[in-house]
Amino acid sequence: QVQLVESGGGLVQAGGSLRLSCAASGRTSLNYAMGWFRQAPGKEREFVATISWSGSRTYYTDSVKGRFTISRDNARNTVYLQMNSLKSEDTAVYYCAGKLTHWSGGYSYTEKEYDYWGQGTQVTVSS
Numbered sequence: 754q755v756q757l758v759e760s761g762g763g764l765v766q767a768g769g770s771l772r773l774s775c776a777a778s779g780r781t782s783l784n785y786a787m788g789w790f791r792q793a794p795g796k797e798r799e800f801v802a803t804i805s806w807s808g809s810r811t812y813y814t815d816s817v818k819g820r821f822t823i824s825r826d827n828a829r830n831t832v833y834l835q836m837n838s839l840k841s842e843d844t845a846v847y848y849c850a851g852k853l854t855h856w857s858g859g860y861s862y863t864e865k866e867y868d869y870w871g872q873g874t875q876v877t878v879s880s
Contacts, residue, residue, distance in 0.1 A: 755779040755869045757849050762874030765839055769878070773834040775849030775871055786852045786860040787825060787832040788867060791845035791876075798848070800862045802834060807857040814862070816842075841880040846873040 761773040775787070788803040802813045802823040811823050822835040832849055850867035852860075861867065 755781065755783075755785065755851050757851060757869055757871035759847065759849050759871045759874040762847060762876045764877045764879065767839060767841055767878055767880045769839050770835070770837045771839065771876060773836065773847055773849075773874060773876070775832040775834075777830040777832075777851065781830045784854050784857060785869075786854045787823075788850045788852065788861065789823060789832075789834045789847060790850060790864060791843075791847045792873075793842075793845040796845075798864060800864065801847070803860040803862055804832065805858045805860045806854055810858050810860055812860060812862055836876070839876075839878045841878050844876060844878050846875050848873045 756778045758776050784806040789801040790798050791801050792798040800814050804811045804823045808825050820838045825832045849871045851869040852867045
């Protein structure tokens with residue numbers, strides 16, 4: 754089992770920045786691709802970004818490309834989402850997720866492929 758805990762959410766003005774963190778505990782010795790998803794009020798949860806276990810491969814949804822950066826520090830068992838140039842449409846609960854993988858370069862943008870989820874952290878962008 755792996756437990757994921759997000760932090761770093763909050764209220765920020767449009768154009769501002771936030772950095773989300775996701776700390777993993779438990780069976781962190783296994784290889785996990787990690788992802789960030791978000792759910793806005795009244796909407797389905799959607800993919801935001803993913804990173805391979807090695808950190809060498811990343812993938813983003815189009816709406817955040819050039820503004821968000823996913824990274825990880827495996828020594829600290831932590832994944833980050835740096836969010837710059839925030840817009841009101843980025844307002845959502847952000848979730849991190851872990852996917853067990855046997856390939857260090859593997860990642861996924863498909864929600865159902867993830868095995869573990871955090872409880873979420875609220876990000877609110879005021880315009």
